[in-house]
Amino acid sequence: MSLITKDNTNRNFKGQLHDEEVLCFTRQHWVVFLQHIFIYLIIGLLFLGYTFLIATDLVSSLLGEAGITTARLLVVAASIYPLHRFFIGIFNYYLKTIVITDHRVVQLDKTLYLNDNRDAVGLVEIQDVTMKQHGIMQTLLDYGSIELVVSSPGELKCFKYVPNPGYHFRKINKAKRLQLLGVDQNEREHRGVVREVELPTVAVKE
Amino acid sequence: MRLYGYVRKYRFNESNYTLLLGFIHLNWVATAYIVAVPVWAVLSFFFLFH
Numbered sequence: 001m002s003l004i005t006k007d008n009t010n011r012n013f014k015g016q017l018h019d020e021e022v023l024c025f026t027r028q029h030w031v032v033f034l035q036h037i038f039i040y041l042i043i044g045l046l047f048l049g050y051t052f053l054i055a056t057d058l059v060s061s062l063l064g065e066a067g068i069t070t071a072r073l074l075v076v077a078a079s080i081y082p083l084h085r086f087f088i089g090i091f092n093y094y095l096k097t098i099v100i101t102d103h104r105v106v107q108l109d110k111t112l113y114l115n116d117n118r119d120a121v122g123l124v125e126i127q128d129v130t131m132k133q134h135g136i137m138q139t140l141l142d143y144g145s146i147e148l149v150v151s152s153p154g155e156l157k158c159f160k161y162v163p164n165p166g167y168h169f170r171k172i173n174k175a176k177r178l179q180l181l182g183v184d185q186n187e188r189e190h191r192g193v194v195r196e197v198e199l200p201t202v203a204v205k206e
Numbered sequence: 207m208r209l210y211g212y213v214r215k216y217r218f219n220e221s222n223y224t225l226l227l228g229f230i231h232l233n234w235v236a237t238a239y240i241v242a243v244p245v246w247a248v249l250s251f252f253f254l255f256h
Contacts, residue, residue, distance in 0.1 A: 076247060079250050080246060080250075083242060083243060083246050084243065087235065087238070087239040087243075090235050094235070
């Protein structure tokens, strides 16, 4: 009796195993976007500041006409940089994902061009799962951190700014329990793992 | 083109199975980025030199 499995290799994320099913995924809470909003505020302040600075006669008398032109060009260049950072921040937020599968918890920490970090913790290695939600902001906006105590001594895996931490806490615990108990055949068939039917052998009389 | 293919394959396509905040596709963000930077540069240049 053998099993024919649906090949999930690299299906939902790079590095997914052939028999691995994604149970759920999450990104960081939208509160991390606030820092990018601050960047926009800085853009506005830069603009206002430089505009007033350049408008003053004092600065123009100090720098001269050529200096003023250079300063204006620098303002244009300087104001583009935070805009660039804002969009890169969105990309990086998008690409930083935590995936909970039926085998492991994977943290994909990528940036647009340079970084591609993957950190996986097998469900069987997890000794304990802790959910932490402290403070008014975390309670009101429903985010927190999830810590995984791994069997390796002194190792602690922490996911910060996890939205809806209660749900993900339960999901990891449930996946861990299923992994430890061993998923029964019905569950596997339900998820697309097909049992190959063994044909009876027919004895041919000569 | 090779870099574009790499980014598309290993960054964009991997995120195809979902959307940011439920409705924003990463391609939209990329388009907004490509459009916003030159528009911002032109506008700020115009604003400062006139």
